[in-house]
Amino acid sequence: MSIAVIGAGNWGRNLVRTLAELGALSHVVEASAERRADLAAKYPGVIFLDSHEPLLDEPAVTAVAIATPVPTHHALARAFLEADRDVFVEKPITLTTHEAEDLTALAEQRGRILMAGHLLLYQPAVAKVAALIADGAIGRPFTYHLERLKLGRARSVEDVLWSFGVHDIAVLLHLVGETPAQVVRTGHSGLNAGIDDDAYLHLTFPSGVQAHLHNSWLWPIDRRGLTVIGSDGMIVYDEKAQTLTLHRKRIHPATLESADAGEEIVFQGAPQPLELEMRHFLDCIATRQSPLSDGRSAVEVIRVLERAAVGRSQP
Template sequence: MNKNLKVGVIGCGYWGINLVRNFYNLGVLGVVSDLNKEAEKKVKKISKTIKFKLNYRELMKDNSLKAIVIATPAKSHFNLVEMALNHNKHVFVEKPLCLNLKEGKKLKNLSIKKNLKLMVGHLMLYHPGFIKMKKVIAEGLIGDIRYIYSNRLNLGKLRKDEDVLWSFAPHDISMILNLVESKITKIDAFGGSYVKKNIKDTSLTSLTFQNNIKAHIFVSWLHPYKDQRLVVVGAKGMIVFADVLEKNNKLLFYNHKVTWRDSFPIVTKAKGKKILFNFKKEPLKIECKSFVNWILKNEKPVSDVDEGIKVLEVLNKAKFKLAKC
């Protein structure tokens, strides 16, 4: 990597520390910041040479930093991204881009005006399993896509300022939009608040596309076990991408058949066939490297600000529906 490029990371919490590790390993990490002094201990475990600041504004004013990586609570994204862009920094922000579509478009316009890169952390688009899934679908393995559904379920991590929709669903929305590549004509959503009033702990969002493909996304942080699963049903078969499973079982093809006999549908089940991919590649490393390459080589990543806006549009419409529940 280019030694002249230095990146600052704001937020060294549960997920942010992984970004610190990856940008350090890429050789572009300059400074990190967190409001919690205890975070410095985690940072120093990666390398004692990493500079740590309590005041993130110091990173904004640091002329040696060409880019800022933001891994803070979603409610702070808009202000921090706007501040970084106004300080002429390229920005990588964890999902979601922000919590308001109007503000998201304002950030996009600001990045264009400043001629700066603005990338959103939709991690699953960089997962080798998903990339392989999209490739074999494009090659016709399952025929035309008919239906897609996803589950992203766990017990925790609960948020007090954002619905589970905003915390869990961006990954699945981004994957589904990436697979379908068609205009959405209808969005419905419902859910329930059980821990804190007006904060949805579960939600089910349904999408209808112009090409008649339908999809639904079920997310919950009040679930007895962890499940992360994307199922694509096609005219000639089905593919399941289950990131919670071990290694070569993450991506399976099911060549089930449905035939008719005397006006009755007959189902012939098939065992899942493993679709191999390089599961040793870390998706986050690929994502971080994509941000660096965008700055250094102008190679646009799949999750640029335009893609982030598309996901934000779905989230905002689903949020409107959820508010009525």
Template sequence: MTATASPQQPAPPPQVGVIGAGGWGRNLIGNLHELGALRAIADPQEANRARMAEHYGPLPAYRDHRELLADRQIDAVAVATPVATHYEVVRACLEAGKDVFVEKPLTPTPAEAWALAELAEAEGRVLMVGHLLLFQPAILWLRDFLASGAIGRVRSIHQERLGLGRARDYENALWCLGSHDAAVQRFLLDAAPTAVQATGQCILQPQIEDDVHLHLRYPGGVESHLHCSWLWPEKRRSLVIVGTAGMVTYDELHQTVTHHRKGIDERLENRDEGAEVVYHGHGQPLRLELEHFLEAVRERRPCRSDGRFSAAIVELLAEATEQLRSAPAG
């Protein structure tokens, strides 16, 4: 009689502690719980800790994140605290031997961001930043579509992230909204910009731009134009990419990608062979993002939005903001 090998049981997910159980932290906690990866939380607010206990039962809940880091059953940490605290908290996590997922932006300054990226590498730890749009299935599909040459060489990128949003008193619209699109550009082009130009307007508060235009130039002559604002009457989330052999649009609100077989040739004659939706689907980017993080922790693999990728985004945002601050008053 031949013995039948029993199916191999999947490895249990890494155990994750979440620091910060506020608005976005609750989303992380809920998804990690469903993935079987939630081990503990830490939040200085008793009300937040009580709310999590009500939803998830007897879960270790600490007032101080340093208590959470002392838990040896925790493999990794997800950080959802105010951006101003990221450097201190993430550094403590890395020095405690934990892999780290932290919400974007990585830090408020390039020096701090690069320091964390280098520390993670020195410690052999995973450091991943929550650039959520990089885990939207349509963006992944679009990257492959561009690589296939379907619209020829990319010549320009145009993005809008507009709406009547929640104004901030500690960061401008570029840091709050445009960081999503800057990350998407870098991911799709796999390149860093060679020139940066930013203009903006402070309408509600001094030194906080509510409306920003960011213009970037990339190697090979590619240029991009981003308009982001939280003071706008209509909600728009669009991406247009113009190539030498066609164009493509991504409607983030409806999760559709449309291929436009049109353009203007070298004789300045218009060509229009119609358009079709070539991708349509709704994913769960936060769930996919956290699954990617858990896999990177378990398999010790590089992650899509690692420390170096994310530090470069912080550097870009800081350079653009410096231009905004030094612009003459209008």
């Protein structure tokens, strides 16, 4: 398989490394000469370019993985879909629902694979959370609590919800399987007017399930994870420790008495799902199956982010 990575910056270089390890990397397009030179020394068999345009006429390249800054995603992905290539786009797939819908419709029209970089959907622990809930391990889920906090990379176009929260929203929509009826957001922009560094999102789903997200790139401690509270138990996924703990704890609704039957680590996962994500992209290219994080699911994620933006804090 012959895949080109477009944009080999802080994150794109991870795609370069992973696709090279999988033997699927043929080209890298990177605007910065310095970054091209640095990577060219590490990947001698790969062709490095400063523009994506020659690739549109290069039939050997059948798929691309785009990891450029978000404002460029739509135009680049559109160009490659129109040229009948399969396309992986880093998160967030676009900056508007309209653009995400446009790419999804184009991919479907042309029979191309369109996959969004919702990395955490490829984390085996997330699949295990879904299986535990489906098996009734915690009874009826009441609330989901998601955190993604660290002293991270502050961005100047997308805020922390679009940069970090996009991962949590993708996981949440996957686990709940519903479209939220209500989206309420609060946030704070201390560094850059109008760009929240710290944001809380509260979602209510039609079934009554609620979810609460907290995202910050201006936080002293690196904390990432998910807690699900159910009628008969609770799940805690610590993304850093990669432990998934089932707490057999509940409060009886009639007596309001609590019951604690202990806790058990039920899964210890692999810390880096990027290889699984890229393998999934390669499988989808080979089998023509729709990715787990396909265009339609990405549209739903962007729709939630867009709805949340209405309530953004003003500087």
